[in-house]
Amino acid sequence: MKHIARTQMSKIAEQMQREFDEVLARMSGVSTNDDNVNNNNNNNNQEQDDEETDTDNNKPKKSDREKLLDDLTKAEGMKAKGNADLMRGKILVGHTAGDDLLASACKWYAQALEIIPLNRSTDGYGEDCAERKKALHISLLLNLALASICCKEWDTVLNCTNTILEIDPDNTKGLYRSARAYYEMNEYDSAKRYISKAEKLAPKNKDIQKLSKKIAEAWKKQVRAAIRKREEDEGICHGIDVLLERAQISKSSPLLSFGACLETYAWGQSQSNIHLYIPFACGLPTNNIQCRFTRNFVDITFFRHPTSGARSGMSSTSRVAGNLIAPVIVNECTWMVEIPGLLHVELVKEKRNEMEWWPCIFMDDAEEDRIDTSQFDSLDDEESEMSLASMAEEHQQQHAAKEVEQERIDAIKDPNKRMIVEEFKKNFPDANVHFK
DSSP states (O other): OHHHHHHHHHHHHHHHHHHHHHHHHHHHHHHHHHHHHHHHHHHHHHHHHHHHHHHHHHSOOOOHHHHHHHHHHHHHHHHHHHHHHHHHHHHTTTSHHHHHHHHHHHHHHHHHHHHSOTTOOOTTSOHHHHHHHHHHHHHHHHHHHHHHHHTTOHHHHHHHHHHHHHHOTTOHHHHHHHHHHHHHTTOHHHHHHHHHHHHHHOTTOHHHHHHHHHHHHHHHHHHHHHHHHHHHHHTOOOOHHHHHHHTTOOTTSGGGTTSEEOSSOEEEEOSSEEEEEEEOOTTOOGGGEEEEEOSSEEEEEEOOOSSTTOOOSOGGGGEEEEEBSSOBOGGGOEEEEEETTEEEEEEEBOOOTTOSSOSOSBTTOOGGGOOOGGGGTTSOHHHHHHHHHHHHHHHHHHHHHHHHHHHHHHTOOOHHHHHHHHHHHHHOTTSOOOOO
16 A cells, blocks of 8 residues: 555656646746847837937037027026016015015026126127127116116115126116116215216106206205204304305394394394394204393303314304393293204293384494384284284294104105105195105
8 A cells, every 4th residue: 555655646746747847848938038029129229229319410519609599589588577577566566475576577687697697708609699698688687777776775776787887888777777776875976977977868858857856956955964064063153144044034034024133143023022043153052052031131151062173253152141122021031943053032022012112132232233113103003913923923833843844754764755755845845744
């Protein structure tokens, strides 16, 4: 039995070996065929690559001129995208969306300038390429300057316009935008130089004319401020005529009616008030001015100017004192600095039937400094009193209101808004401006 079993197992083992050999043979045949297929495919791919390489080598290469023209076209496309963002950004200036659009416009212009840099040569490519490149550069820089104006980036504006004017010294837009930047930076001398040249090149341009006016006014204001600053530093004392003109007080003004303009002071009167104007050293602090009033005496003292180099052209203005020609109501007498260097003293008369009009201020005034009051006797008392008093009061109110309004205008942080308000007040001085 054991022998039979071993014989069967041998037969089974032999059968299994034959089947295993057949499987291996089949697998070997398939692998061989797959390798042949892969080899064929690789050969075909190599042949295609060789054909494509041969085709590329046969294509004609682009010339440098053609590459420049392609880059110019790309840059012009970027400029068009920047222009679209710039136009929309200008409408929304001051808003986040507008700022984003302006920033996007600047990026497009900067990318265009990277593709066509200023130092890229056009020699040998023809005059048309050179002119096209020049026009594109100027246009990109002008638009970048305009976007920077909207963003109030004045240094960037000047960088752009300086480059423009190196390429084209007579470019009116470049000159105008340079002047605008210098104006906003309060550099009025430089602004005047650029806007003057722009006016010569384009005398009928309204924008240039308008900016030129603003620059001229700002320059005069700056010069006046510098002069006043020097006067205050040096403690200069001007004559009464100069100070009255600066204060916009005419000698025929109600405040100087029925009075006189003397060498050291000016005065005027109504039937109830005396207005006295006394010059003093410019820049003198108010705490260096002392005014004392009694019923029949006035003592006005100007102490020494704190600046070491202070000087006075009129030593008599250091003190004005004396016995009054008539009594005053002490508690109602006041004083104020009308403008730097001019003191305004208001005295209130006591009501006296025997003397309503004063011929002078002080008892010891010279005879030639006195006025003839007989000419005022024919005036209707009530009418003259009301008209003169109301006019004087109106002038004071207007002066105070003007000072307050000017302070509010100067406090406006946005230079564009401040410029608009100042222009409005110049054209319509009597109009009221309401501030929020």
